[in-house]
Amino acid sequence: MYISVAIDGPAGAGKSTIANIIADRFKLMYINTGSMYRAVTLMSMRNNINFSNVREVCRLTNSLEMHFENDNLIVNGEDITDEIRSLEVSNNVSNYATIPEVRSILVKLQQNMAYKYNVIMDGRDIGTVVLKDAPLKFFLTARAEERAKRRCKEFEEKGIYVEYNNVLNDIIKRDYIDTHRENNPLCKATDAIEIDSSKLSISEVVDVISNYINEYIKENN
Ligand code: DC
Numbered sequence: 001m002y003i004s005v006a007i008d009g010p011a012g013a014g015k016s017t018i019a020n021i022i023a024d025r026f027k028l029m030y031i032n033t034g035s036m037y038r039a040v041t042l043m044s045m046r047n048n049i050n051f052s053n054v055r056e057v058c059r060l061t062n063s064l065e066m067h068f069e070n071d072n073l074i075v076n077g078e079d080i081t082d083e084i085r086s087l088e089v090s091n092n093v094s095n096y097a098t099i100p101e102v103r104s105i106l107v108k109l110q111q112n113m114a115y116k117y118n119v120i121m122d123g124r125d126i127g128t129v130v131l132k133d134a135p136l137k138f139f140l141t142a143r144a145e146e147r148a149k150r151r152c153k154e155f156e157e158k159g160i161y162v163e164y165n166n167v168l169n170d171i172i173k174r175d176y177i178d179t180h181r182e183n184n185p186l187c188k189a190t191d192a193i194e195i196d197s198s199k200l201s202i203s204e205v206v207d208v209i210s211n212y213i214n215e216y217i218k219e220n221n
Contacts, residue, residue, distance in 0.1 A: 007139075
């Protein structure tokens with residue numbers, strides 16, 4: 001049986017942590033689409049291509065061979081998993097992710113991945129655009145303050161000190177850009193199940209989603 005699971009939600013809602021665990025549990029390929037927008041941002045910044053130079057950003061995007069190896073993103077043979085998580089990339093990624101031409105290149109790549117494998121894919125437009133027909137869609141949210149706290153902890157665990165207020169402001173700014181952009185803004189698909197993770201532990205969220213997937217498997221076997 002073919003399975004595709006879509007998880008959308010704002011930055012820091014816990015999408016990637018949850019998606020990783022679900023991927024392991026149900027033997028799905030995990031595709032973190034935010035990483036792909038981050039990859040375009042990192043590579044553009046390395047090549048001094050400003051987001052306003054749409055033609056060059058698109059040329060570069062088309063030249064990138066991207067694939068996932070477990071949770072790692074390999075671009076043109078280089079593992080860029082850690083570098084795309086830097087604050088510099090985080091602060092710039094919305095500008096590149098807003099470019100409609102970049103979105104359409106990456107959406108096609110993501111859809112091709114989903115044709116070939118059983119996937120769990122997370123992002124902002126998965127349930128509404130990329131996997132519109134996915135039978136299992138979730139919209140994961142949490143309060144901005146809670147998400148900022150989680151992001152700070154992630155940085156701390158990597159030995160990087162960041163100012164809470166900077167992280168919170170970045171999250172608020174990104175939420176605004178993600179939900180207000182003209183092209184494929186972040187919004188809940190009408191048929192997505194909304195889960196507010198502010199007061200739930202990771203394993204509680206994983207259990208809620210797993211129950212839906214198990215039910216789907218039972219009904220479709
Ligand atoms: O999930 P993340 O924080 O790694 O995402 C990085 C950026 O990419 C974020 O600003 C929103 C954008 N994004 C998007 O526009 N569409 C997606 N499907 C995934 C991420």
